[in-house]
Amino acid sequence: MKFPIGTVAGAMALCAQIALAADVDRTGGPYVPTPQSVVDAMLEVASVGPEDFVVDLGSGDGRIVLTAATKHKASGMGVDIDPDLVDLANASARKLGIADRVRFVQQDVFAADLSRTTVLTLYLLPGMMQSLRPKLLADLKPGTRIVSHDFTFDLWKPDRTVTVETEEKYEITGIWTSDVHLWIVPATVQGAWRITRVGEKGGGRLDIRQGFQHFKGRFSSGDRTVELKDGHLEGARLSFSVPAGNGRREMFTGTVDRDQILGEVREGEMVIARWSATRVP
Ligand SMILES: C[S@@+](CC[C@H](N)C(=O)[O-])C[C@H]1O[C@@H](n2cnc3c(N)ncnc32)[C@H](O)[C@@H]1O
Incomplete structure:
Protein backbone atom coordinates (compact mmCIF):
# COMPACT_ATOMS: atom_id res chain seq x y z
CA MET A 1 0.00 0.00 0.00
CA LYS A 2 2.51 2.62 -1.11
CA PHE A 3 0.72 5.28 -3.03
CA PRO A 4 2.10 7.90 -5.38
CA ILE A 5 -0.31 10.39 -3.88
CA GLY A 6 1.68 10.00 -0.70
CA THR A 7 -0.79 10.34 2.15
CA VAL A 8 -2.53 7.66 4.16
CA ALA A 9 -5.82 9.47 3.50
CA GLY A 10 -5.15 9.25 -0.22
CA ALA A 11 -4.32 5.59 0.08
CA MET A 12 -7.51 4.94 2.02
CA ALA A 13 -9.60 6.72 -0.60
CA LEU A 14 -8.04 4.72 -3.41
CA CYS A 15 -8.29 1.44 -1.54
CA ALA A 16 -11.88 2.08 -0.56
CA GLN A 17 -12.78 1.73 -4.22
CA ILE A 18 -11.81 -1.93 -4.11
CA ALA A 19 -12.88 -2.70 -0.55
CA LEU A 20 -15.62 -5.27 -0.07
CA ALA A 21 -19.06 -4.12 0.93
CA ALA A 22 -19.33 -5.15 4.61
CA ASP A 23 -19.81 -2.05 6.73
CA VAL A 24 -17.22 -2.59 9.47
CA ASP A 25 -14.75 -0.38 11.29
CA ARG A 26 -11.48 -1.24 9.54
CA THR A 27 -9.16 0.62 11.92
CA GLY A 28 -6.17 -1.18 10.38
CA GLY A 29 -7.03 -0.03 6.87
CA PRO A 30 -9.18 -1.14 3.94
CA TYR A 31 -9.04 -4.49 2.19
CA VAL A 32 -6.19 -4.55 -0.32
CA PRO A 33 -4.81 -8.02 -1.05
CA THR A 34 -1.07 -8.64 -1.01
CA PRO A 35 0.03 -9.78 -4.50
CA GLN A 36 0.79 -13.51 -4.59
CA SER A 37 4.47 -12.91 -5.43
CA LEU A 66 -3.75 -20.43 2.91
CA THR A 67 -0.41 -20.25 1.06
CA ALA A 68 1.52 -21.04 4.26
CA ALA A 69 -0.61 -24.18 4.65
CA THR A 70 -0.60 -25.36 1.02
CA LYS A 71 2.99 -24.51 0.03
CA HIS A 72 4.80 -24.81 3.36
CA LYS A 73 2.59 -27.34 5.20
CA ALA A 74 2.16 -24.91 8.11
CA SER A 75 -0.93 -24.47 10.31
CA GLY A 76 -2.44 -21.14 11.10
CA MET A 77 -5.17 -18.65 11.74
CA GLY A 78 -6.40 -15.47 10.14
CA VAL A 79 -8.25 -12.70 11.93
CA ASP A 80 -10.32 -10.08 10.14
CA ILE A 81 -12.99 -7.62 11.20
CA ASP A 82 -14.95 -8.24 7.98
CA PRO A 83 -17.34 -11.24 8.25
CA ASP A 84 -17.64 -11.60 4.44
CA LEU A 85 -13.86 -11.94 4.07
CA VAL A 86 -13.72 -14.41 6.97
CA ASP A 87 -16.44 -16.55 5.31
CA LEU A 88 -14.60 -16.37 1.97
CA ALA A 89 -11.30 -17.44 3.57
CA ASN A 90 -12.91 -20.34 5.49
CA ALA A 91 -14.64 -21.49 2.29
CA SER A 92 -11.27 -21.47 0.48
CA ALA A 93 -9.70 -23.49 3.31
CA ARG A 94 -12.48 -26.12 2.99
CA LYS A 95 -12.13 -26.19 -0.80
CA LEU A 96 -8.37 -26.70 -0.51
CA GLY A 97 -8.89 -29.50 2.05
CA ILE A 98 -6.88 -27.72 4.75
CA ALA A 99 -9.68 -26.64 7.12
CA ASP A 100 -8.24 -28.99 9.77
CA ARG A 101 -5.04 -26.90 9.89
CA VAL A 102 -6.28 -23.41 9.11
CA ARG A 103 -9.15 -21.30 10.37
CA PHE A 104 -10.32 -17.72 10.06
CA VAL A 105 -12.13 -15.81 12.77
CA GLN A 106 -14.05 -12.57 12.75
CA GLN A 107 -12.39 -10.44 15.38
CA ASP A 108 -10.66 -7.15 15.98
CA VAL A 109 -6.89 -7.63 15.76
CA PHE A 110 -6.50 -6.47 19.38
CA ALA A 111 -8.63 -9.40 20.59
CA ALA A 112 -6.59 -12.03 18.73
CA ASP A 113 -5.12 -14.90 20.74
CA LEU A 114 -1.46 -14.99 19.68
CA SER A 115 -0.34 -17.71 22.10
CA ARG A 116 0.38 -20.35 19.40
CA THR A 117 1.96 -17.95 16.91
CA THR A 118 5.43 -18.71 15.58
CA VAL A 119 5.11 -16.45 12.51
CA LEU A 120 2.97 -13.30 12.42
CA THR A 121 2.11 -11.58 9.14
CA LEU A 122 0.82 -8.04 8.69
CA TYR A 123 -0.37 -5.70 5.96
CA LEU A 124 -1.87 -2.94 8.05
CA LEU A 125 -1.60 0.84 7.94
CA PRO A 126 1.22 2.56 9.88
CA GLY A 127 -1.01 3.89 12.70
CA MET A 128 -2.25 0.36 13.41
CA MET A 129 1.31 -0.98 13.31
CA GLN A 130 2.29 1.47 16.08
CA SER A 131 -0.82 0.68 18.14
CA LEU A 132 -0.25 -3.07 17.83
CA ARG A 133 3.42 -3.00 18.78
CA PRO A 134 2.96 -3.25 22.59
CA LYS A 135 0.55 -6.20 22.20
CA LEU A 136 2.96 -8.02 19.90
CA LEU A 137 5.92 -7.52 22.23
CA ALA A 138 3.82 -8.63 25.21
CA ASP A 139 2.06 -11.63 23.60
CA LEU A 140 4.63 -13.11 21.22
CA LYS A 141 7.36 -15.43 22.45
CA PRO A 142 11.01 -14.45 21.87
CA GLY A 143 12.09 -15.79 18.49
CA THR A 144 8.68 -15.33 16.83
CA ARG A 145 9.14 -13.97 13.30
CA ILE A 146 7.03 -11.00 12.25
CA VAL A 147 6.80 -10.17 8.54
CA SER A 148 5.08 -7.06 7.27
CA HIS A 149 4.21 -5.99 3.77
CA ASP A 150 5.48 -2.42 3.31
CA PHE A 151 4.75 -0.92 6.73
CA THR A 152 7.06 -0.78 9.73
CA PHE A 153 6.94 -0.12 13.47
CA ASP A 154 8.67 3.26 13.37
CA LEU A 155 11.11 3.00 16.33
CA TRP A 156 11.43 -0.81 16.18
CA LYS A 157 13.55 -1.16 13.04
CA PRO A 158 13.31 -4.36 10.99
CA ASP A 159 16.06 -6.97 11.29
CA ARG A 160 15.90 -7.39 7.52
CA THR A 161 14.12 -5.83 4.54
CA VAL A 162 13.74 -7.38 1.10
CA THR A 163 12.34 -5.48 -1.88
CA VAL A 164 10.21 -7.50 -4.29
CA GLU A 165 9.22 -6.45 -7.80
CA THR A 166 5.54 -6.99 -8.45
CA GLU A 167 3.52 -6.15 -11.53
CA GLU A 168 0.20 -6.93 -9.80
CA LYS A 169 0.71 -4.04 -7.42
CA TYR A 170 1.54 -1.61 -10.20
CA GLU A 171 -1.98 -1.97 -11.56
CA ILE A 172 -3.47 -0.78 -8.24
CA THR A 173 -0.88 1.65 -6.88
CA GLY A 174 1.40 2.68 -9.75
CA ILE A 175 4.39 1.28 -7.83
CA TRP A 176 6.44 -1.67 -9.02
CA THR A 177 7.89 -2.84 -5.74
CA SER A 178 6.87 -4.04 -2.29
CA ASP A 179 9.05 -4.09 0.80
CA VAL A 180 8.96 -7.20 2.97
CA HIS A 181 10.19 -6.46 6.50
CA LEU A 182 11.26 -9.08 9.03
CA TRP A 183 11.56 -8.73 12.82
CA ILE A 184 12.57 -11.43 15.28
CA VAL A 185 10.82 -10.78 18.60
CA PRO A 186 13.60 -10.14 21.14
CA ALA A 187 13.71 -11.49 24.69
CA THR A 188 13.46 -8.87 27.44
CA VAL A 189 16.84 -8.16 29.05
CA GLN A 190 16.27 -4.62 30.29
CA GLY A 191 17.48 -4.14 33.88
CA ALA A 192 20.14 -5.41 36.27
CA TRP A 193 21.73 -8.88 36.21
CA ARG A 194 24.17 -10.63 38.55
CA ILE A 195 26.80 -12.25 36.29
CA THR A 196 29.36 -14.96 37.07
CA ARG A 197 31.84 -17.03 35.10
CA VAL A 198 31.24 -20.69 35.78
CA GLY A 199 33.88 -22.07 38.17
CA GLU A 200 35.23 -18.65 39.11
CA LYS A 201 34.70 -16.71 42.32
CA GLY A 202 33.41 -13.16 42.42
CA GLY A 203 31.47 -11.99 39.43
CA GLY A 204 29.88 -8.71 38.63
CA ARG A 205 26.81 -6.87 37.57
CA LEU A 206 25.30 -6.09 34.18
CA ASP A 207 23.07 -3.05 33.81
CA ILE A 208 21.22 -3.20 30.51
CA ARG A 209 19.23 -0.53 28.68
CA GLN A 210 17.28 -2.25 25.91
CA GLY A 211 15.86 -0.75 22.73
CA PHE A 212 14.06 -3.69 21.08
CA GLN A 213 16.73 -5.97 19.50
CA HIS A 214 19.63 -3.69 20.52
CA PHE A 215 20.97 -2.85 23.95
CA LYS A 216 23.62 -0.80 25.68
CA GLY A 217 24.84 -1.15 29.21
CA ARG A 218 27.62 -1.50 31.73
CA PHE A 219 29.53 -4.38 33.23
CA SER A 220 30.85 -3.68 36.74
CA SER A 221 33.14 -5.88 38.80
CA GLY A 222 34.87 -4.56 41.93
CA ASP A 223 35.97 -1.01 41.14
CA ARG A 224 36.08 -1.61 37.37
CA THR A 225 33.18 -0.54 35.15
CA VAL A 226 33.18 -0.91 31.36
CA GLU A 227 30.65 -0.18 28.63
CA LEU A 228 29.07 -3.07 26.72
CA LYS A 229 29.43 -2.83 22.95
CA ASP A 230 27.43 -4.33 20.07
CA GLY A 231 24.61 -5.52 22.36
CA HIS A 232 22.20 -7.46 20.16
CA LEU A 233 19.32 -9.93 20.50
CA GLU A 234 18.00 -12.34 17.92
CA GLY A 235 15.01 -13.79 19.71
CA ALA A 236 16.42 -15.34 22.88
CA ARG A 237 20.03 -15.30 21.56
CA LEU A 238 22.04 -12.44 23.01
CA SER A 239 25.53 -11.11 22.25
CA PHE A 240 27.72 -8.25 23.42
CA SER A 241 31.39 -7.52 23.94
CA VAL A 242 33.49 -5.91 26.69
CA PRO A 243 37.15 -4.82 26.72
CA ALA A 244 39.33 -7.67 28.01
CA GLY A 245 42.03 -5.44 29.52
CA ASN A 246 44.74 -6.70 27.14
CA GLY A 247 43.70 -4.50 24.23
CA ARG A 248 41.34 -7.22 22.99
CA ARG A 249 37.62 -7.69 23.45
CA GLU A 250 35.76 -10.57 25.01
CA MET A 251 32.62 -11.61 23.14
CA PHE A 252 29.72 -12.83 25.29
CA THR A 253 26.99 -14.92 23.67
CA GLY A 254 24.11 -16.59 25.48
CA THR A 255 20.51 -17.70 25.59
CA VAL A 256 17.95 -15.82 27.65
CA ASP A 257 15.38 -17.90 29.51
CA ARG A 258 13.20 -15.39 31.39
CA ASP A 259 15.31 -14.43 34.44
CA GLN A 260 18.39 -16.44 33.54
CA ILE A 261 21.04 -16.25 30.84
CA LEU A 262 23.52 -19.04 30.07
CA GLY A 263 26.33 -18.69 27.58
CA GLU A 264 29.95 -18.61 26.52
CA VAL A 265 32.77 -16.08 26.50
CA ARG A 266 35.10 -16.01 23.48
CA GLU A 267 38.35 -14.29 22.72
CA GLY A 268 38.65 -14.42 18.97
CA GLU A 269 37.40 -17.87 17.97
CA MET A 270 38.33 -19.53 21.26
CA VAL A 271 35.81 -20.25 24.03
CA ILE A 272 37.57 -19.14 27.22
CA ALA A 273 34.75 -19.47 29.77
CA ARG A 274 31.09 -20.19 30.37
CA TRP A 275 28.94 -17.59 32.07
CA SER A 276 25.55 -17.26 33.64
CA ALA A 277 23.47 -14.35 34.81
CA THR A 278 20.37 -14.04 36.95
CA ARG A 279 18.09 -11.06 37.07
CA VAL A 280 18.48 -8.81 40.11
CA PRO A 281 14.94 -8.47 41.52
C1 LIG B 1 -4.58 -4.41 3.51
S1 LIG B 1 -5.72 -5.68 3.90
C2 LIG B 1 -4.61 -7.07 4.05
C3 LIG B 1 -5.25 -8.40 3.74
C4 LIG B 1 -4.30 -9.59 3.82
N1 LIG B 1 -3.56 -9.61 5.06
C5 LIG B 1 -3.32 -9.55 2.67
O1 LIG B 1 -2.17 -9.13 2.90
O2 LIG B 1 -3.71 -9.92 1.55
C6 LIG B 1 -6.11 -5.27 5.60
C7 LIG B 1 -7.19 -6.13 6.20
O3 LIG B 1 -7.30 -5.79 7.58
C8 LIG B 1 -8.66 -5.83 7.95
N2 LIG B 1 -8.80 -4.99 9.14
C9 LIG B 1 -8.73 -3.64 9.22
N3 LIG B 1 -8.87 -3.24 10.48
C10 LIG B 1 -9.02 -4.35 11.25
C11 LIG B 1 -9.19 -4.58 12.64
N4 LIG B 1 -9.23 -3.58 13.51
N5 LIG B 1 -9.29 -5.85 13.08
C12 LIG B 1 -9.28 -6.89 12.19
N6 LIG B 1 -9.11 -6.73 10.86
C13 LIG B 1 -8.98 -5.48 10.39
C14 LIG B 1 -9.40 -5.34 6.74
O4 LIG B 1 -10.75 -5.80 6.74
C15 LIG B 1 -8.56 -5.93 5.61
O5 LIG B 1 -9.07 -7.17 5.19
Whole structure:
Protein backbone atom coordinates (compact mmCIF):
# COMPACT_ATOMS: atom_id res chain seq x y z
CA MET A 1 0.00 0.00 0.00
CA LYS A 2 2.51 2.62 -1.11
CA PHE A 3 0.72 5.28 -3.03
CA PRO A 4 2.10 7.90 -5.38
CA ILE A 5 -0.31 10.39 -3.88
CA GLY A 6 1.68 10.00 -0.70
CA THR A 7 -0.79 10.34 2.15
CA VAL A 8 -2.53 7.66 4.16
CA ALA A 9 -5.82 9.47 3.50
CA GLY A 10 -5.15 9.25 -0.22
CA ALA A 11 -4.32 5.59 0.08
CA MET A 12 -7.51 4.94 2.02
CA ALA A 13 -9.60 6.72 -0.60
CA LEU A 14 -8.04 4.72 -3.41
CA CYS A 15 -8.29 1.44 -1.54
CA ALA A 16 -11.88 2.08 -0.56
CA GLN A 17 -12.78 1.73 -4.22
CA ILE A 18 -11.81 -1.93 -4.11
CA ALA A 19 -12.88 -2.70 -0.55
CA LEU A 20 -15.62 -5.27 -0.07
CA ALA A 21 -19.06 -4.12 0.93
CA ALA A 22 -19.33 -5.15 4.61
CA ASP A 23 -19.81 -2.05 6.73
CA VAL A 24 -17.22 -2.59 9.47
CA ASP A 25 -14.75 -0.38 11.29
CA ARG A 26 -11.48 -1.24 9.54
CA THR A 27 -9.16 0.62 11.92
CA GLY A 28 -6.17 -1.18 10.38
CA GLY A 29 -7.03 -0.03 6.87
CA PRO A 30 -9.18 -1.14 3.94
CA TYR A 31 -9.04 -4.49 2.19
CA VAL A 32 -6.19 -4.55 -0.32
CA PRO A 33 -4.81 -8.02 -1.05
CA THR A 34 -1.07 -8.64 -1.01
CA PRO A 35 0.03 -9.78 -4.50
CA GLN A 36 0.79 -13.51 -4.59
CA SER A 37 4.47 -12.91 -5.43
CA VAL A 38 4.78 -10.78 -2.28
CA VAL A 39 2.93 -13.40 -0.20
CA ASP A 40 5.49 -15.96 -1.41
CA ALA A 41 8.35 -13.61 -0.51
CA MET A 42 6.91 -12.95 2.99
CA LEU A 43 6.70 -16.66 3.77
CA GLU A 44 10.17 -17.22 2.31
CA VAL A 45 11.73 -14.40 4.36
CA ALA A 46 10.11 -15.84 7.51
CA SER A 47 11.40 -19.35 6.60
CA VAL A 48 7.92 -20.82 7.18
CA GLY A 49 7.84 -24.60 7.54
CA PRO A 50 5.59 -27.46 8.71
CA GLU A 51 6.27 -26.71 12.39
CA ASP A 52 4.96 -23.17 12.13
CA PHE A 53 1.68 -21.65 13.24
CA VAL A 54 1.18 -18.61 11.02
CA VAL A 55 -1.20 -15.84 12.10
CA ASP A 56 -2.26 -13.05 9.74
CA LEU A 57 -3.77 -10.05 11.51
CA GLY A 58 -6.23 -8.49 9.07
CA SER A 59 -6.29 -11.59 6.89
CA GLY A 60 -8.51 -10.41 4.02
CA ASP A 61 -9.28 -13.33 1.67
CA GLY A 62 -6.87 -15.50 3.69
CA ARG A 63 -4.22 -15.85 1.01
CA ILE A 64 -1.19 -15.58 3.33
CA VAL A 65 -2.33 -18.29 5.75
CA LEU A 66 -3.75 -20.43 2.91
CA THR A 67 -0.41 -20.25 1.06
CA ALA A 68 1.52 -21.04 4.26
CA ALA A 69 -0.61 -24.18 4.65
CA THR A 70 -0.60 -25.36 1.02
CA LYS A 71 2.99 -24.51 0.03
CA HIS A 72 4.80 -24.81 3.36
CA LYS A 73 2.59 -27.34 5.20
CA ALA A 74 2.16 -24.91 8.11
CA SER A 75 -0.93 -24.47 10.31
CA GLY A 76 -2.44 -21.14 11.10
CA MET A 77 -5.17 -18.65 11.74
CA GLY A 78 -6.40 -15.47 10.14
CA VAL A 79 -8.25 -12.70 11.93
CA ASP A 80 -10.32 -10.08 10.14
CA ILE A 81 -12.99 -7.62 11.20
CA ASP A 82 -14.95 -8.24 7.98
CA PRO A 83 -17.34 -11.24 8.25
CA ASP A 84 -17.64 -11.60 4.44
CA LEU A 85 -13.86 -11.94 4.07
CA VAL A 86 -13.72 -14.41 6.97
CA ASP A 87 -16.44 -16.55 5.31
CA LEU A 88 -14.60 -16.37 1.97
CA ALA A 89 -11.30 -17.44 3.57
CA ASN A 90 -12.91 -20.34 5.49
CA ALA A 91 -14.64 -21.49 2.29
CA SER A 92 -11.27 -21.47 0.48
CA ALA A 93 -9.70 -23.49 3.31
CA ARG A 94 -12.48 -26.12 2.99
CA LYS A 95 -12.13 -26.19 -0.80
CA LEU A 96 -8.37 -26.70 -0.51
CA GLY A 97 -8.89 -29.50 2.05
CA ILE A 98 -6.88 -27.72 4.75
CA ALA A 99 -9.68 -26.64 7.12
CA ASP A 100 -8.24 -28.99 9.77
CA ARG A 101 -5.04 -26.90 9.89
CA VAL A 102 -6.28 -23.41 9.11
CA ARG A 103 -9.15 -21.30 10.37
CA PHE A 104 -10.32 -17.72 10.06
CA VAL A 105 -12.13 -15.81 12.77
CA GLN A 106 -14.05 -12.57 12.75
CA GLN A 107 -12.39 -10.44 15.38
CA ASP A 108 -10.66 -7.15 15.98
CA VAL A 109 -6.89 -7.63 15.76
CA PHE A 110 -6.50 -6.47 19.38
CA ALA A 111 -8.63 -9.40 20.59
CA ALA A 112 -6.59 -12.03 18.73
CA ASP A 113 -5.12 -14.90 20.74
CA LEU A 114 -1.46 -14.99 19.68
CA SER A 115 -0.34 -17.71 22.10
CA ARG A 116 0.38 -20.35 19.40
CA THR A 117 1.96 -17.95 16.91
CA THR A 118 5.43 -18.71 15.58
CA VAL A 119 5.11 -16.45 12.51
CA LEU A 120 2.97 -13.30 12.42
CA THR A 121 2.11 -11.58 9.14
CA LEU A 122 0.82 -8.04 8.69
CA TYR A 123 -0.37 -5.70 5.96
CA LEU A 124 -1.87 -2.94 8.05
CA LEU A 125 -1.60 0.84 7.94
CA PRO A 126 1.22 2.56 9.88
CA GLY A 127 -1.01 3.89 12.70
CA MET A 128 -2.25 0.36 13.41
CA MET A 129 1.31 -0.98 13.31
CA GLN A 130 2.29 1.47 16.08
CA SER A 131 -0.82 0.68 18.14
CA LEU A 132 -0.25 -3.07 17.83
CA ARG A 133 3.42 -3.00 18.78
CA PRO A 134 2.96 -3.25 22.59
CA LYS A 135 0.55 -6.20 22.20
CA LEU A 136 2.96 -8.02 19.90
CA LEU A 137 5.92 -7.52 22.23
CA ALA A 138 3.82 -8.63 25.21
CA ASP A 139 2.06 -11.63 23.60
CA LEU A 140 4.63 -13.11 21.22
CA LYS A 141 7.36 -15.43 22.45
CA PRO A 142 11.01 -14.45 21.87
CA GLY A 143 12.09 -15.79 18.49
CA THR A 144 8.68 -15.33 16.83
CA ARG A 145 9.14 -13.97 13.30
CA ILE A 146 7.03 -11.00 12.25
CA VAL A 147 6.80 -10.17 8.54
CA SER A 148 5.08 -7.06 7.27
CA HIS A 149 4.21 -5.99 3.77
CA ASP A 150 5.48 -2.42 3.31
CA PHE A 151 4.75 -0.92 6.73
CA THR A 152 7.06 -0.78 9.73
CA PHE A 153 6.94 -0.12 13.47
CA ASP A 154 8.67 3.26 13.37
CA LEU A 155 11.11 3.00 16.33
CA TRP A 156 11.43 -0.81 16.18
CA LYS A 157 13.55 -1.16 13.04
CA PRO A 158 13.31 -4.36 10.99
CA ASP A 159 16.06 -6.97 11.29
CA ARG A 160 15.90 -7.39 7.52
CA THR A 161 14.12 -5.83 4.54
CA VAL A 162 13.74 -7.38 1.10
CA THR A 163 12.34 -5.48 -1.88
CA VAL A 164 10.21 -7.50 -4.29
CA GLU A 165 9.22 -6.45 -7.80
CA THR A 166 5.54 -6.99 -8.45
CA GLU A 167 3.52 -6.15 -11.53
CA GLU A 168 0.20 -6.93 -9.80
CA LYS A 169 0.71 -4.04 -7.42
CA TYR A 170 1.54 -1.61 -10.20
CA GLU A 171 -1.98 -1.97 -11.56
CA ILE A 172 -3.47 -0.78 -8.24
CA THR A 173 -0.88 1.65 -6.88
CA GLY A 174 1.40 2.68 -9.75
CA ILE A 175 4.39 1.28 -7.83
CA TRP A 176 6.44 -1.67 -9.02
CA THR A 177 7.89 -2.84 -5.74
CA SER A 178 6.87 -4.04 -2.29
CA ASP A 179 9.05 -4.09 0.80
CA VAL A 180 8.96 -7.20 2.97
CA HIS A 181 10.19 -6.46 6.50
CA LEU A 182 11.26 -9.08 9.03
CA TRP A 183 11.56 -8.73 12.82
CA ILE A 184 12.57 -11.43 15.28
CA VAL A 185 10.82 -10.78 18.60
CA PRO A 186 13.60 -10.14 21.14
CA ALA A 187 13.71 -11.49 24.69
CA THR A 188 13.46 -8.87 27.44
CA VAL A 189 16.84 -8.16 29.05
CA GLN A 190 16.27 -4.62 30.29
CA GLY A 191 17.48 -4.14 33.88
CA ALA A 192 20.14 -5.41 36.27
CA TRP A 193 21.73 -8.88 36.21
CA ARG A 194 24.17 -10.63 38.55
CA ILE A 195 26.80 -12.25 36.29
CA THR A 196 29.36 -14.96 37.07
CA ARG A 197 31.84 -17.03 35.10
CA VAL A 198 31.24 -20.69 35.78
CA GLY A 199 33.88 -22.07 38.17
CA GLU A 200 35.23 -18.65 39.11
CA LYS A 201 34.70 -16.71 42.32
CA GLY A 202 33.41 -13.16 42.42
CA GLY A 203 31.47 -11.99 39.43
CA GLY A 204 29.88 -8.71 38.63
CA ARG A 205 26.81 -6.87 37.57
CA LEU A 206 25.30 -6.09 34.18
CA ASP A 207 23.07 -3.05 33.81
CA ILE A 208 21.22 -3.20 30.51
CA ARG A 209 19.23 -0.53 28.68
CA GLN A 210 17.28 -2.25 25.91
CA GLY A 211 15.86 -0.75 22.73
CA PHE A 212 14.06 -3.69 21.08
CA GLN A 213 16.73 -5.97 19.50
CA HIS A 214 19.63 -3.69 20.52
CA PHE A 215 20.97 -2.85 23.95
CA LYS A 216 23.62 -0.80 25.68
CA GLY A 217 24.84 -1.15 29.21
CA ARG A 218 27.62 -1.50 31.73
CA PHE A 219 29.53 -4.38 33.23
CA SER A 220 30.85 -3.68 36.74
CA SER A 221 33.14 -5.88 38.80
CA GLY A 222 34.87 -4.56 41.93
CA ASP A 223 35.97 -1.01 41.14
CA ARG A 224 36.08 -1.61 37.37
CA THR A 225 33.18 -0.54 35.15
CA VAL A 226 33.18 -0.91 31.36
CA GLU A 227 30.65 -0.18 28.63
CA LEU A 228 29.07 -3.07 26.72
CA LYS A 229 29.43 -2.83 22.95
CA ASP A 230 27.43 -4.33 20.07
CA GLY A 231 24.61 -5.52 22.36
CA HIS A 232 22.20 -7.46 20.16
CA LEU A 233 19.32 -9.93 20.50
CA GLU A 234 18.00 -12.34 17.92
CA GLY A 235 15.01 -13.79 19.71
CA ALA A 236 16.42 -15.34 22.88
CA ARG A 237 20.03 -15.30 21.56
CA LEU A 238 22.04 -12.44 23.01
CA SER A 239 25.53 -11.11 22.25
CA PHE A 240 27.72 -8.25 23.42
CA SER A 241 31.39 -7.52 23.94
CA VAL A 242 33.49 -5.91 26.69
CA PRO A 243 37.15 -4.82 26.72
CA ALA A 244 39.33 -7.67 28.01
CA GLY A 245 42.03 -5.44 29.52
CA ASN A 246 44.74 -6.70 27.14
CA GLY A 247 43.70 -4.50 24.23
CA ARG A 248 41.34 -7.22 22.99
CA ARG A 249 37.62 -7.69 23.45
CA GLU A 250 35.76 -10.57 25.01
CA MET A 251 32.62 -11.61 23.14
CA PHE A 252 29.72 -12.83 25.29
CA THR A 253 26.99 -14.92 23.67
CA GLY A 254 24.11 -16.59 25.48
CA THR A 255 20.51 -17.70 25.59
CA VAL A 256 17.95 -15.82 27.65
CA ASP A 257 15.38 -17.90 29.51
CA ARG A 258 13.20 -15.39 31.39
CA ASP A 259 15.31 -14.43 34.44
CA GLN A 260 18.39 -16.44 33.54
CA ILE A 261 21.04 -16.25 30.84
CA LEU A 262 23.52 -19.04 30.07
CA GLY A 263 26.33 -18.69 27.58
CA GLU A 264 29.95 -18.61 26.52
CA VAL A 265 32.77 -16.08 26.50
CA ARG A 266 35.10 -16.01 23.48
CA GLU A 267 38.35 -14.29 22.72
CA GLY A 268 38.65 -14.42 18.97
CA GLU A 269 37.40 -17.87 17.97
CA MET A 270 38.33 -19.53 21.26
CA VAL A 271 35.81 -20.25 24.03
CA ILE A 272 37.57 -19.14 27.22
CA ALA A 273 34.75 -19.47 29.77
CA ARG A 274 31.09 -20.19 30.37
CA TRP A 275 28.94 -17.59 32.07
CA SER A 276 25.55 -17.26 33.64
CA ALA A 277 23.47 -14.35 34.81
CA THR A 278 20.37 -14.04 36.95
CA ARG A 279 18.09 -11.06 37.07
CA VAL A 280 18.48 -8.81 40.11
CA PRO A 281 14.94 -8.47 41.52
C1 LIG B 1 -4.58 -4.41 3.51
S1 LIG B 1 -5.72 -5.68 3.90
C2 LIG B 1 -4.61 -7.07 4.05
C3 LIG B 1 -5.25 -8.40 3.74
C4 LIG B 1 -4.30 -9.59 3.82
N1 LIG B 1 -3.56 -9.61 5.06
C5 LIG B 1 -3.32 -9.55 2.67
O1 LIG B 1 -2.17 -9.13 2.90
O2 LIG B 1 -3.71 -9.92 1.55
C6 LIG B 1 -6.11 -5.27 5.60
C7 LIG B 1 -7.19 -6.13 6.20
O3 LIG B 1 -7.30 -5.79 7.58
C8 LIG B 1 -8.66 -5.83 7.95
N2 LIG B 1 -8.80 -4.99 9.14
C9 LIG B 1 -8.73 -3.64 9.22
N3 LIG B 1 -8.87 -3.24 10.48
C10 LIG B 1 -9.02 -4.35 11.25
C11 LIG B 1 -9.19 -4.58 12.64
N4 LIG B 1 -9.23 -3.58 13.51
N5 LIG B 1 -9.29 -5.85 13.08
C12 LIG B 1 -9.28 -6.89 12.19
N6 LIG B 1 -9.11 -6.73 10.86
C13 LIG B 1 -8.98 -5.48 10.39
C14 LIG B 1 -9.40 -5.34 6.74
O4 LIG B 1 -10.75 -5.80 6.74
C15 LIG B 1 -8.56 -5.93 5.61
O5 LIG B 1 -9.07 -7.17 5.19
